[in-house]
Amino acid sequence: MGNMIDFTGQTAIVTGAGRGIGRVIALGLARAGANVVLCSRTKEQIDAVAEEIRAAGGKALAVTTDLTDSAQLERLVDASVREFGRIDILVNNAARSFLRSLLDLREDGWDKCFSTNVRAVWLLSRLVARKMIEQKSGKIINITTVGADKAEAGMAAYGCSKAALKHLTRCMAKEWASLGINVNAVAPGFTRTEFSQPIWSNPDVEKMICQVIPKGKIAEPGDVVGAVLFLASPAADYITGNTIYVDGGTMTS
């Protein structure tokens, strides 16, 4: 089979690439040879990751982007094509969450989850798909969560938006399969990043969470990268509309 995880000459866009899981996905794609376009709202964070990639001999472009603004999505895609000529891989990783009970959640919290976690993914994927259709190939990978399937108290807006993203993954996969585009999801379980810090920063809560994870520990961001690289590679050319769970066995119960 040779080395199927080699993205030399390919371009990948990673959203939310300034920190956490998106950062290590961007570094992993660059290590595997891809030119990487990084985006998030915090310029210093994506500039630092781009610098890290360049220092290791890779090619990177940082484009400060608020994914909830459709004009900025167009600018991101235009900048990517201008710099690298094509887009082969899109990783929709960025997300918002609000830890609030349904009784306390405000309407704008619900809207922010859906505009970042669903609407922006649809709009950005559509812009990128138009380029991929011209190339007759492309891989789109959406980062969902085990919370798309399991209800957690206080996580309704986030969980509902990720359940919608899981369904959007299947819809895009179905509509675009014959056009050469594969669309899949990677669903991490609890992962140690800034996003989940309010939970793991309390050792008692972390201990409680680890008790219900068969692997007995929460994931590190690097644990998620392998599934993304696999789905982006030719090894996954006949896989579309699926979700890979990277959850230490959480979904077994």
Ligand SMILES: NC(=O)c1ccc[n+]([C@@H]2O[C@H](COP(=O)([O-])OP(=O)(O)OC[C@H]3O[C@@H](n4cnc5c(N)ncnc54)[C@H](OP(=O)(O)O)[C@@H]3O)[C@@H](O)[C@H]2O)c1
């Ligand atoms: N950590 C976990 O336990 C866990 C578990 C399951 C799934 N996930 C999923 O994994 C993905 C990454 O999560 P993480 O833990 O790495 O989160 P994180 O550390 O908070 O990073 C989120 C990234 O998304 C970016 N982002 C948020 N809103 C944005 C917007 N409107 N426009 C552009 N960028 C935006 C953030 O950058 P700025 O704020 O600078 O814009 C940041 O770079 C998410 O899809 C999340 O749902 C995480």
